[in-house]
Amino acid sequence: MRNPVSMRKTPSRKRRSFIALIVLLALLATVPGYVSSYTVILITNILMYVVLALSWSIFSGPTGYISLASAAFFGTGVYASALLSSDLPLPVVIVIGGIGSFVLAFFVGALTLRLKGMYFTMFTFGLVELVRNSVHWWEVNMTGTVGRLIISADNMTIFYCMVGIFVAVLVVSYLIKRSRFGLALESIGESEEAAAHSGVNVTMVKSVTFAVSAFFMGAAGATMCMRWTYIDPTTAFSIQYSFMPVLMAIFGGMGHLYAPITGATVFSILEELLTTKFPYYYMLIFGLIMLAVILFMPHGLEGVIEKGRKKAMRRSAVGT
Amino acid sequence: MVVKFLDIAIGGLLTGGIYALIAVGFGLQYGVARVLNIAHGEFIMLGAYCTWTLFTSAGVTPLVSMLFCAPFFFAVGFVIHRIFYTPLRTASESAAAFEGNSMLASFGLLFVVQNLALIIWGSPVKGYTYLAFPIHVLGAVFSTNRIVTLIASIILGSAFYVFLVSTRTGKAIRAAAQDPVAAELMGVRINRVLALCFGFGVMMAALGGLLLSMTSVMLSPVMGMQYTLIAIIVVVLGGLGNIKGSFIGGFILGLVGYVVSSLQPGLSMVAYYLIFLFLLLVRPTGLLTK
Numbered sequence: 001m002r003n004p005v006s007m008r009k010t011p012s013r014k015r016r017s018f019i020a021l022i023v024l025l026a027l028l029a030t031v032p033g034y035v036s037s038y039t040v041i042l043i044t045n046i047l048m049y050v051v052l053a054l055s056w057s058i059f060s061g062p063t064g065y066i067s068l069a070s071a072a073f074f075g076t077g078v079y080a081s082a083l084l085s086s087d088l089p090l091p092v093v094i095v096i097g098g099i100g101s102f103v104l105a106f107f108v109g110a111l112t113l114r115l116k117g118m119y120f121t122m123f124t125f126g127l128v129e130l131v132r133n134s135v136h137w138w139e140v141n142m143t144g145t146v147g148r149l150i151i152s153a154d155n156m157t158i159f160y161c162m163v164g165i166f167v168a169v170l171v172v173s174y175l176i177k178r179s180r181f182g183l184a185l186e187s188i189g190e191s192e193e194a195a196a197h198s199g200v201n202v203t204m205v206k207s208v209t210f211a212v213s214a215f216f217m218g219a220a221g222a223t224m225c226m227r228w229t230y231i232d233p234t235t236a237f238s239i240q241y242s243f244m245p246v247l248m249a250i251f252g253g254m255g256h257l258y259a260p261i262t263g264a265t266v267f268s269i270l271e272e273l274l275t276t277k278f279p280y281y282y283m284l285i286f287g288l289i290m291l292a293v294i295l296f297m298p299h300g301l302e303g304v305i306e307k308g309r310k311k312a313m314r315r316s317a318v319g320t
Numbered sequence: 321m322v323v324k325f326l327d328i329a330i331g332g333l334l335t336g337g338i339y340a341l342i343a344v345g346f347g348l349q350y351g352v353a354r355v356l357n358i359a360h361g362e363f364i365m366l367g368a369y370c371t372w373t374l375f376t377s378a379g380v381t382p383l384v385s386m387l388f389c390a391p392f393f394f395a396v397g398f399v400i401h402r403i404f405y406t407p408l409r410t411a412s413e414s415a416a417a418f419e420g421n422s423m424l425a426s427f428g429l430l431f432v433v434q435n436l437a438l439i440i441w442g443s444p445v446k447g448y449t450y451l452a453f454p455i456h457v458l459g460a461v462f463s464t465n466r467i468v469t470l471i472a473s474i475i476l477g478s479a480f481y482v483f484l485v486s487t488r489t490g491k492a493i494r495a496a497a498q499d500p501v502a503a504e505l506m507g508v509r510i511n512r513v514l515a516l517c518f519g520f521g522v523m524m525a526a527l528g529g530l531l532l533s534m535t536s537v538m539l540s541p542v543m544g545m546q547y548t549l550i551a552i553i554v555v556v557l558g559g560l561g562n563i564k565g566s567f568i569g570g571f572i573l574g575l576v577g578y579v580v581s582s583l584q585p586g587l588s589m590v591a592y593y594l595i596f597l598f599l600l601l602v603r604p605t606g607l608l609t610k
Contacts, residue, residue, distance in 0.1 A: 064416075064420075066420055066423070111597075111601065112597075112600065112601070115600055117416065117419065118350075118356050118419055118423070119556075119600060121356065121423065122356070122552050122556070123596075123597070123600055125358070125549070125552070126549055126552065126553070126593050126596060127593075129545075129546070129549055129589055129593065130589070130590055130593040130594075133586070133587070133589040133590050133593075134590055136586065137584075137586045137587055137590065140586065141586075239545065243427055246424065246427075247424070247427065250424060280439060281435070281439070283431050283434070283435040283438075284431065284432055284435040284436065284439070286431055287427075287428045287429065287430070287431025287432035287433075287435065288428070288432060289428075290424070290425075290427060290428035290431065291404060291425055291428035291429065291432070294408070294421055294424050294425045294428065295404065295407060295408060295411075295425070298411060298412070298417075298421060
């Protein structure tokens with residue numbers, strides 16, 4: 001298996017992470033009570049990236065297929081919300097946005113997931129452009145406008161919706177990880193042929209997982225749409241929503257659930273700091289950080305932590 | 321009717337030449353150096369901006385600035401490979417791990433290059449006119465600069481082909497494309513050859529951008545992405561590392577783009593993508609491979 005350390009997980013450690021989670025959720029639930037509305041918006045933004053990074057690693061973590069299609073699913077959610085939010089209550093809109101992305105991802109996955117490695121990446125990279133250009137063309141030729149005005153919801157509602165999606169994606173990732181389904185995914189990542197020969201319906205498992213991860217991206221998009229007053233295809237399908245989750249998940253690592261969460265939190269706070277302090281150089285600095293991370297921390301924060309822990313264990317073993 | 325048909329056919333060929341050149345560069349970087357260079361389009365953008373700057377501030381005509389741009393961008397690519405991709409390759413456990421990591425590194429490169437351009441040249445679009453007088457080809461009318469770009473890209477493509485086939489370095493590149501490990505065992509200095517390939521790829525991108533800027537395309541720091549996508553599609557069409565295939569793929573894509581945009585402007589990218597989808601599903605190794 002990929003993570004020998006995680007196999008030796010003791011019950012006490014499991015309980016510890018459970019308690020940490022409860023504390024985190026309690027903090028999140030009460031946070032709007034004692035922080036400024038700016039902080040609430042900031043946390044909503046962080047949670048959005050956490051949801052994107054976590055759902056990205058549901059599929060790409062175990063299988064090793066690098067998907068750059070997140071923006072397509074996020075944007076689908078945004079548009080579902082833009083079309084429906086004036087008629088339907090927000091939770092329903094969010095679920096519909098998720099289902100829209102789920103269906104899109106399932107079809108795309110069933111068609112293209114037999115492409116190996118980089119060809120799949122190239123394909124997903126193009127998918128964003130395809131959907132964006134199609135929506136743009138439709139809006140210009142059929143509805144006669146490029147953008148749409150949104151009647152935005154208040155920050156609290158959006159915040160609690162995002163917390164809800166975060167909890168859902170966390171629970172689903174955990175359940176997938178410890179189920180037979182997750183085991184099938186792992187085996188696909190190790191060797192696809194071997195998995196197929198052991199009776200795993202490879203295409204089905206991959207497509208369903210891809211679609212599940214897209215569901216949460218669409219849900220996040222549908223929620224975030226309500227924070228904006230105006231959307232157009234360029235903002236909704238911005239390629240940044242494809243790049244950032246990958247970067248955050250890689251930065252954090254993908255072996256444990258905490259890793260993409262940490263990666264997304266660190267990076268979105270970094271983004272916030274850089275955009276306010278250095279608005280002109282922000283993307284430049286960001287690119288340099290990205291290069292440095294890939295060069296010096298190929299296994300992410302998680303890799304650094306595991307290395308440190310192993311070193312500490314060896315030291316204590318020598319001591320006794 | 322015949323004139324209209326010719327107009328479309330020749331127009332498609334003229335655009336295809338540049339696409340081919342861009343794709344040859346991309347194919348070298350992915351096919352030999354194993355770097356899926358998402359930042360490829362950014363070097364097209366840089367090449368176009370450098371040409372614009374030389375032309376508008378110093379009066380250097382684009383065809384002359386090719387003499388400066390080619391060696392300069394080759395050096396840029398070579399150095400980038402030496403700084404980022406060579407260490408990354410040594411540190412990666414397997415070829416597949418390197419492919420993933422190098423692609424992610426090229427995202428970083430994309431951000432850096434795009435924002436450097438934004439800082440240097442600003443976001444308003446720029447352009448210039450050069451050799452814009454009309455020329456009659458078999459009854460259809462084209463501006464001279466587009467014909468010059470086609471001729472230039474064919475010359476550049478052929479020159480590179482001759483280089484690959486007839487020089488020792490070219491032979492080393494072909495060996496590295498087939499099997500980098502075996503090539504290294506045979507005494508090829510593999511890291512140098514891969515850096516050379518990356519350098520040539522960046523050079524081709526910049527020259528593609530240079531030619532593109534001649535055809536009155538509006539320059540902006542974010543123009544690169546669409547050309548990266550075009551390069552990917554052409555490479556899939558023509559087969560990886562196949563120069564002849566890249567030209568055929570480029571011409572096909574140019575034609576399709578020209579036809580679709582004359583019928584439904586705004587949908588050409590969608591059409592490219594549908595071809596791409598179809599090809600990936602039917603012949604993922606390219607049209608020309610056996």
